[in-house]
Amino acid sequence: MKTVIIFDHPYTATASHNVPHQRAFLAALCQQVQQQLKAQNDQVTLIDLHAEQFDPVMSAAELARWRRGLPVNAQVARYQQALLAAERIIFMFPIWWEVMPAMTKGFLDKVYAKNILYRGDNMRTKLERQPRIDVITTMSTPKLLYRWLFGAPLLKMLQRGTFLKTRLWHFKWHPVVQVDQLTLAQRQQVLAKFKI
Template sequence: MKTVIIFDHPYTSTASENVPHQRSFLAAIYKQVITQLKAENSEVDLIDLHADHFDPVMSAEDLSNWRRGVPINAQVEDYQNRLLDADQIILMFPIWWEVMPAMMKGFLDKVYAKGCLYQAGSMQTKLVRQPKIKVITTMGTPSWIYRWVIGAPLLKALFRGTFLKTKLFHFKWYSFSQVEKKSLAQRQRLIQGFKL
């Protein structure tokens, strides 16, 4: 099985160690995910958006290519080809202001593009392997407030508005909330106990 991980955090996927102001709980979870996938003999392909210097901004030229169903640039085309070969796609990012950061949004805008990864009109995905979509997030907002007061906008945008719309039905969301309020030992237990 081939798993493509799209990782979005400014400190990159390498920030898993407990170094103040250069650490990411998300990167520590990534490290645990990699360990699990390797134990399952899964092939893992990492797209680390910040390490790759991905540009999330859609320029006028980019939009012209997008509308014609042409890959925006060589990096985007490479990402698209890697996704076409995936049995499982894992998106990893922090939730900022209740939704995904700009880098992940730009990735979806530019990479999951009509004519390239889904058919215009029918909205049918071109990801013929029907990959499992898994989303792993961290956020400061308490889970119950995010779901019941704010209305889980991420689920609406990603599951309903993107993947379900393009007929990708295998979707699962793993959310870690308020990890900054937990002790180091509590965070370590969360990481060690995490299973996809």
């Protein structure tokens, strides 16, 4: 299976070591997920947005290209080709202020583009392989509070507002919650049990 991982954390996917202020539990999860997928003989492509210096801001010139159904730049064109070939797409990011960071939002704005990855006239996806979409997040908010108090805005935005709208039906959210309150031993336990 061809799997594309879109990883968004300022410390990058290399920050899996336990070094204070240079570590991200999300990076350790990314390492774990890649090991699982490679053990299943998946072909894995990692897009590490911060490491690749992806610019999430849409300029006026880029928007003009986007509106004409053209990739906004060579980096985005490369990402679009990877997604067109994917059988599984995994987004990995922390939840900040109840939604994704700007880098992931900018990735969706620029890369998941009209007339390239979905049709402009009817919103139907052009991802013919109907890839499974997995979203792996870390957050400090408890899951029940996130769903019932805040209304799960991430699910509304991604599952309903992006992927179901463009007829990508296979979506699963994998939240890892209250990571900041876990001990090192508890984090290692979460990693050992985590399955995608």
